[in-house]
């Protein structure tokens with residue numbers, strides 16, 4: 001059987017008590033965003049692809065070449081890793097020329113190529129600078145140029161934007177998007193940030209406890225999360241239940257939520273925190289989904305406030321304005337009425 005173009009892997013890795021078993025294929029030109037909570041095994045997966053941790057089993061080919069027998073430096077893999085950034089004693093140009101040089105390219109050709117890459121990432125003027133003389137965003141762009149300079153068939157990015165401040169992050173995210181669009185190999189991007197994944201990835205793979213729990217195009221994963229982690233990440237309330245004639249029974253079946261959907265059987269039901277309305281007293285002309293709950297926590301997030309509502313009947317998160325929090329006098333322990341319109345719920349098969 002011939003291996004497909006791009007990355008074709010099943011990564012089986014043991015690290016102490018942790019075990020990773022992840023089947024991962026990435027087509028040429030495709031960017032896969034690898035998401036997951038802390039300790040899910042994202043870095044372990046990237047390190048196995050790079051040859052930095054040994055595989056206990058599985059397979060790993062890129063464009064049909066088996067990478068497993070090759071040491072890291074002989075793999076056609078470009079890496080942008082947080083703990084594997086730039087050589088501090090080399091200039092930006094020398095950093096970028098390093099990979100091609102170690103692949104056997106002549107000194108002059110490697111430097112010429114490196115200058116071209118620095119130009120492409122907008123840093124031609126900083127070719128002679130040492131990493132310590134560069135800003136975080138500039139260093140990140142040099143790291144990207146260095147990774148691309150080896151003309152990799154597989155590009156690995158581990159939280160490439162995490163260390164940057166909000167403004168630089170925006171700028172580098174846009175630059176990274178352009179470079180990824182022009183990259184013809186397979187790319188795997190590890191991130192904690194759903195926005196990075198939405199903007200940069202063609203497909204999202206969610207890892208939890210060393211196993212794939214969900215994959216799909218970003219919009220689909222965001223709209224139809226299948227685990228609590230994904231739902232929280234995407235900022236949605238998520239329940240599993242049984243649908244029957246437009247009503248979904250959730251939890252042990254004592255609570256129910258009305259929907260406008262006609263699915264029957266086991267389903268997921270999701271709604272956005274911003275679609276939960278809160279009232280101090282029972283509202284008149286009540287919408288169909290109305291329940292009495294207690295505030296478990298109130299947390300400010302930017303210009304919005306997330307209000308955690310405790311079970312029973314079910315836990316939920318509402319997102320309201322600071323003005324609404326003041327007006328309703330919300331604090332931990334407050335009793336509130338919460339409402340969600342049936343039309344604001346999304347139901348999909350479990």
Ligand SMILES: Nc1ncnc2c1ncn2[C@@H]1O[C@H](COP(=O)(O)OP(=O)(O)OP(=O)(O)O)[C@@H](O)[C@H]1O
Pocket residue numbers: 015016017018036037038039040041042043044045
């Ligand atoms: N060198 C190591 N030796 C033994 N176990 C390790 C080692 N490095 C990581 N682990 C374990 O492997 C598991 C996965 O860690 P990994 O760093 O791959 O997760 P992650 O998804 O990248 O997490 P984070 O988002 O926190 O970086 C964790 O349980 C961790 O404790």
